[in-house]
Amino acid sequence: MAKIVDAKDAIPQAVKLLEAGELVVFPTETVYGLGANAFDAEAVAKIFVAKGRPQDNPLIVHIADIDDVKRVAREIPQSFYELAEKFMPGPLTVILKKRAEIPDIVTAGGDTVGIRMPNNDCTRALIRSSFPLAAPSANRSKHVSPTLAQHVLEDLGDSVKLIMDGGPCKVGIESTVLDLTSDVPTVLRPGAVTVNMLAQTLGEVSSEGKVIRIAKSPGMKYAHYCPDAETVTAADIAHAVQAYDAAISSGRRPVIVARDIYRDSVGERAQISLGVTDDDYARNIYAALRAAEKSYDYIIVEELAGSDLSYSVMNRVFKAAGGKRV
Ligand code: TXA
Numbered sequence: 001m002a003k004i005v006d007a008k009d010a011i012p013q014a015v016k017l018l019e020a021g022e023l024v025v026f027p028t029e030t031v032y033g034l035g036a037n038a039f040d041a042e043a044v045a046k047i048f049v050a051k052g053r054p055q056d057n058p059l060i061v062h063i064a065d066i067d068d069v070k071r072v073a074r075e076i077p078q079s080f081y082e083l084a085e086k087f088m089p090g091p092l093t094v095i096l097k098k099r100a101e102i103p104d105i106v107t108a109g110g111d112t113v114g115i116r117m118p119n120n121d122c123t124r125a126l127i128r129s130s131f132p133l134a135a136p137s138a139n140r141s142k143h144v145s146p147t148l149a150q151h152v153l154e155d156l157g158d159s160v161k162l163i164m165d166g167g168p169c170k171v172g173i174e175s176t177v178l179d180l181t182s183d184v185p186t187v188l189r190p191g192a193v194t195v196n197m198l199a200q201t202l203g204e205v206s207s208e209g210k211v212i213r214i215a216k217s218p219g220m221k222y223a224h225y226c227p228d229a230e231t232v233t234a235a236d237i238a239h240a241v242q243a244y245d246a247a248i249s250s251g252r253r254p255v256i257v258a259r260d261i262y263r264d265s266v267g268e269r270a271q272i273s274l275g276v277t278d279d280d281y282a283r284n285i286y287a288a289l290r291a292a293e294k295s296y297d298y299i300i301v302e303e304l305a306g307s308d309l310s311y312s313v314m315n316r317v318f319k320a321a322g323g324k325r326v
Pocket residue numbers: 028030031032033034057058059060093095107110112113114116118135136137138173174175176177188189216217218219220
């Protein structure tokens with residue numbers, strides 16, 4: 001069974017495990033990661049086993065400092081350094097051409113590698129004392145990503161030894177994935193570093209616009225972010241309340257997941273709060289879905305609209321609901 005240890009105190013043990021080719025769960029500002037030495041194919045293989053992840057879905061390599069990029073990638077364009085100056089450390093993953101030292105299992109056999117510098121001091125100290133870390137989110141494959149150490153324990157407690165506890169993740173959704181190897185830089189997965197922010201730095205960014213379908217990121221063809229209970233989104237609170245009451249009439253146990261501004265409309269009905277602002281919504285959504293699936297069998301989630309962040313967050317929430325709206 002995994003041990004949860006305060007991230008500051010866990011570094012020496014984490015270094016030992018990584019040197020021995022074992023896995024370590026580490027905190028980041030987005031979601032928790034399940035890491036292995038990115039240069040060690042056998043260690044990385046354990047990640048796929050622990051998560052039950054298909055091997056054709058590549059992993060992100062996490063680095064501590066900008067200079068580390070040269071150990072992992074080749075033919076690094078100037079635009080990478082411009083992005084790094086603005087957004088690293090931070091919730092941005094950049095796809096570059098990989099170096100031969102990065103084993104195929106990390107990149108699913110491809111010639112490119114995702115690189116990210118997480119904004120977490122303990123995690124970066126760990127990387128400095130060990131290796132760049134290949135890591136996906138630390139959930140079992142297809143489940144909601146973990147934003148608390150406890151979430152990781154629930155999903156992977158039997159298959160990892162050490163979970164470094166960095167508290168709740170501040171951003172709460174996974175990093176933006178940007179491909180810098182295509183002619184026009186292309187957003188493969190939206191995140192807290194938004195398309196507009198990227199366009200300001202790069203001049204030109206391609207994204208899927210309003211369509212929530214991102215074809216090039218191999219991971220996007222799999223089901224993701226799925227709670228263990230039926231989930232739907234509601235265009236507004238009136239629809240949410242209507243769906244809730246209908247579910248009660250048919251003997252189900254529904255819950256409304258919404259921001260506090262709707263408390264009055266929700267009334268006595270079961271609600272899990274997403275806080276007040278769009279940032280709160282992003283930070284809290286995964287924990288709310290995990291809490292909801294434990295006590296309810298029908299999860300009705302408020303849709304968020306109008307901001308760049310809401311676009312990124314709804315990319316995940318629509319997937320959690322499988323596109324079902326009420
Ligand atoms: O915020 C995050 O990015 C978190 C934390 C732990 O850093 N990590 C994360 O990893 O979300 P994961 O494996 O759950 O999602 C990575 C996504 C997948 O959709 C994968 O297909 C895509 O990035 N990806 C990774 N390497 C790629 C590559 N070389 N080319 C295209 N897509 C890539």
